Structures are given as C-alpha cells and as structure tokens.
Amino acid sequence: MRSQGTDRYFCAAHSLINGVKQNLRELFLPVGYPEGLHTCYQKFHLWLGVETFLGSMISVLCSQAMLGSLGLGAAEAAGGAVAIQWVLKDGIGEVGKLFFIKRYASSFDSHPKTWKIVGEGMSSVGSFLQLCTCVVSVNLFLPLAAVGNMLESIHRSVWFASHMTFTKHFSPHGNIGDIVAKDDAQTSTAQLLGMLSGVSLLTLSHSQLFLFGCFSVLAPIHLWSTTSMLKAAKFENLNQANLILLGQSFVDNGKVMDYEQLHQSESLGYGGEWIQQNHKHVNIKMGLSADKAYQSANEIRSAIGIFKNETYLLNYRENTVNILFHNDAQVNDVIKAVLHAIKFYDALITSKQDTWKTLDQTLHWTTSNCQPFLESLKAHQWQCDNVYWNDGGIRLTWDRQITCSS
Structure with missing residues (x-):
C-alpha cells in the first residue's frame, strides 16, 4: 500500500509538471517550435529577453530621476505644473519622432539590424538625458526630458518596424501572427521582471549618485546584449x-x-x-x-x-x-x-x-x-x-x- 501511494504521488507530480510545462510552452513559444522556425530563433529571443529586462530596469531608474527632479509633493505639484510638464515632454517627443520617421522609414526594411542598433544607441542617450534631469535646474527639465523621450520614441518605432521584418524571416511557414503574439508574451514577462528588479534597486537608494552608478553598469550591458542578439540573427534574405x-x-x-x-x-x-x-x-x-x-x-x-x-x-x-x-x-x-x-x-x-x-x-x-x-x-x-x-x-x-x- 505504501509503495502504491508513493507511485501515485510521483505520477501526480509528474503529470502536474508536464501540465505546467505544456501551458508555459503554449504561452511563450510559437506553434511548431523549434523545427518549424528559423534556426536562429532561440538564440535571438534569449538575447532579446536579456535586452528587454535591462531596458525595463533602466526605464524605472529614469522615471525615478524625472519624478525626483520635479519635486513631487512641492507646492508647484499641487498647482498642476508637474502634470503639464510631464504631458508636454511626451507630446514634444512624439512630434520629433514624426519628422524622423518621414525621413528614414523607407530604409527600415532594408537595414533592420542597422536601425536596431542605432535605435538602441538613441534610447541610451535618451535615458541618460532623462537621468540628467535630477541634477540640473528644474527649468531644464522640459528640454532634457522632451529630447530624451523623443529619442526613446524613435527607438520604439524603429524596433516595431525592424521586429516585423525579423518576424517574417523567423516564419518560413507563415505563422506570423502566432510568433508576434508569443513575442509579446515573452517581452511582457521580461519587462515585468525588469520593473521588479528596478524597483528593488530603488529600495536600496534614491540618491543621484546611485542612479547614475546603476545606469553606467546597466547601459553597456544593455547595448552588448543588443549586439549579441543581432549577431545571432542570420537570415538568408x-x-x-x-x-x-x-x-x-x-x-x-x-x-x-x-x-x-x-x-x-x-x-x-x-x-x-x-x-x-x-x-x-x-x-x-x-x-x-x-x-x-x-x-x-x-x-x-x-x-x-x-x-x-x-x-x-x-x-x-x-x-x-x-x-x-x-x-x-x-x-x-x-x-x-x-x-x-x-x-x-x-x-x-x-x-x-x-x-x-x-x-x-x-x-x-x-x-x-x-x-x-x-x-x-x-x-x-x-x-x-x-x-x-x-x-x-x-x-x-x-x-x-x-x-x-x-
């Protein structure tokens, strides 16, 4: 009886583990993985996960720097000045992005790797400018934050365009919708983990020196993960x-x-x-x-x-x-x-x-x-x-x- 009970326990545990693995596979991996996808799919997306995770951490640090530079809780915050500047930085950044797209969008399909690395470089510069808002006069918040947001908006547009080109190469059987959906699930998970890690860093310190120190470590690793990801992308296109x-x-x-x-x-x-x-x-x-x-x-x-x-x-x-x-x-x-x-x-x-x-x-x-x-x-x-x-x-x-x- 004891042996049969142990066998039933291991059988149930094995069944549970297999069920969890199957659900995770259906959530994160496209149908036909790995045989039905390009051979570089796995390596590319592992690096993409690392890049997204680090980018999300940097985003948390930048948000903390900008909020701190505006002095939440001060008298001007109550008057709506913070909200106005926050909205303006986003609006000005989006307008700047439109001019960039008009000029360069025609080359996004032909040079997706090039634009991806350029976009990441812009994102790093944009993040640095946003961090700088916490060490300059509040009067410089809007120009620094707006330019930083514009560069990050350009990065997002470039990634959206280049990612669609990459996706077409990953899918020899045409299941593009499935691949895009699973990519979104992978990205969301990496972003959530990055946010949690970024918030955990902020529990250690909110000081300006700490924020810049973290950025100086994370930004180079972030760019390195991007270059590693692009090296993994080997398409016969x-x-x-x-x-x-x-x-x-x-x-x-x-x-x-x-x-x-x-x-x-x-x-x-x-x-x-x-x-x-x-x-x-x-x-x-x-x-x-x-x-x-x-x-x-x-x-x-x-x-x-x-x-x-x-x-x-x-x-x-x-x-x-x-x-x-x-x-x-x-x-x-x-x-x-x-x-x-x-x-x-x-x-x-x-x-x-x-x-x-x-x-x-x-x-x-x-x-x-x-x-x-x-x-x-x-x-x-x-x-x-x-x-x-x-x-x-x-x-x-x-x-x-x-x-x-x-």
Whole structure:
C-alpha cells in the first residue's frame, strides 16, 4: 500500500509538471517550435529577453530621476505644473519622432539590424538625458526630458518596424501572427521582471549618485546584449548588400555563394547590410521617377525601345545605375533588374562603349542568365520571395510588348 501511494504521488507530480510545462510552452513559444522556425530563433529571443529586462530596469531608474527632479509633493505639484510638464515632454517627443520617421522609414526594411542598433544607441542617450534631469535646474527639465523621450520614441518605432521584418524571416511557414503574439508574451514577462528588479534597486537608494552608478553598469550591458542578439540573427534574405554581392559573384564567375561563404568573404560591413567601402561595386538606386533618371524625353523613348518586353528600365547617370519599375514588376523582375544593372555597369566601365548599345547587349546576357541565377540562389537556400531594398517606391506605366515564353 505504501509503495502504491508513493507511485501515485510521483505520477501526480509528474503529470502536474508536464501540465505546467505544456501551458508555459503554449504561452511563450510559437506553434511548431523549434523545427518549424528559423534556426536562429532561440538564440535571438534569449538575447532579446536579456535586452528587454535591462531596458525595463533602466526605464524605472529614469522615471525615478524625472519624478525626483520635479519635486513631487512641492507646492508647484499641487498647482498642476508637474502634470503639464510631464504631458508636454511626451507630446514634444512624439512630434520629433514624426519628422524622423518621414525621413528614414523607407530604409527600415532594408537595414533592420542597422536601425536596431542605432535605435538602441538613441534610447541610451535618451535615458541618460532623462537621468540628467535630477541634477540640473528644474527649468531644464522640459528640454532634457522632451529630447530624451523623443529619442526613446524613435527607438520604439524603429524596433516595431525592424521586429516585423525579423518576424517574417523567423516564419518560413507563415505563422506570423502566432510568433508576434508569443513575442509579446515573452517581452511582457521580461519587462515585468525588469520593473521588479528596478524597483528593488530603488529600495536600496534614491540618491543621484546611485542612479547614475546603476545606469553606467546597466547601459553597456544593455547595448552588448543588443549586439549579441543581432549577431545571432542570420537570415538568408536578399537585402541590398547581399543581392549586389551575389549578383557580382554570378557575373564574375557564374557562381552564387551561400550565407556562410558570403559573410566570410569580408565584403560585408556591420550586420551584413552594408558593403565595405574598400570593395568596389556598382551603386544602384531603385524606384526613381523618370525625370530624376533621365535628362530628356528622347532618352526615355530610347530606353523603352530597348526594354519593350521588360518591366524595368535602366539608366546610368552620375556614377549610379538607376532602375525604374513598371507597375507590373514582380520580385523576380527586381532580381533580374539588379543582375542586369551589375552586368551593365561592368561592361560599361570595361568596354567604354555607347550606353544604349551596352544596355542592349547586356540585356540579352541577362535574359539568358537570369533563370540560372534564380535557380542558383534557391539552391543555396537564399529566400527569393522578397527583396529588401531602400526603394524610392515610385512605379511607372509605359506600353509594353508582352511576349509569351515557352
């Protein structure tokens, strides 16, 4: 009887533990984890949890510094001055964020890692400015707090945009909604733990020296966790830098490198989103208007005559190959246009021939080699369903001669 009771006890405990593990898995992990997600998902999100935890702690310290600088409980607080300044700092910060988004939002998809680290740097500067409110005159609270809040608002916008790009790469089977929801659960938990830890620190001391001391320790670790997280993100996506280097490799030797070969070639800069300055390559701009790419209507007519069967136009102007797209252009057309731009630039620089003649000759080469290039990209596990480029976004319409391919 005693043995049976012990067995029932262990069985119940085992069942309880399994139930808790299953519930935690359903709360924090997407369906299909880990097999159905990208291989870097786990490492990336572990670092994300550390980063969020530390960021939440820093936020608590900044809130304490700003509240202390306004002197809660003083006579002006009763008159509503605190509330007014608090609202103004948020409002001014949001307005500043709008100007930043207008200027740089088009590159968030093409350079998410770069903007993520820039955003974290802005957030650290913003937090420092907010901390400084506790050691300066109360008259400086609003400008310091407003600028600090603006930088943190920009950071949040950048993270929201870049996170959506990361999420698309994590989800080869399209369960983006599930991944986003589980990311939110993970983030909320890390934020709560960070808040509790930050409040625990404040129970030790509220002094200005203590706040700055904690910040000086937490901020570098926070940035280090961000860089570690981005290093863990290894996506076989066709961003601006990757596609140019892959296309150049194919034009030069007819081969496409895989992810590891490309990133070991020392041609890429930070995050794999920039080409090293000492690496010679073609400068390409996409999605321009016709008046920026061409100098006259005759040039446009000449280009359309050459590209009458295509969904893109090319032109070389001011050391840049400009690509203009038709409204019907698809992802494969973008890849073809970039491959053509690379071949065209190489031929133009090497042969010194007439631009229009070179365009025509290289178009024939591109038409013959585009399909092998696409097949080689897929064979090396590159994701060809999208191209992440800082595109001007303009699409044009012209009469095309559509041909049927066998």
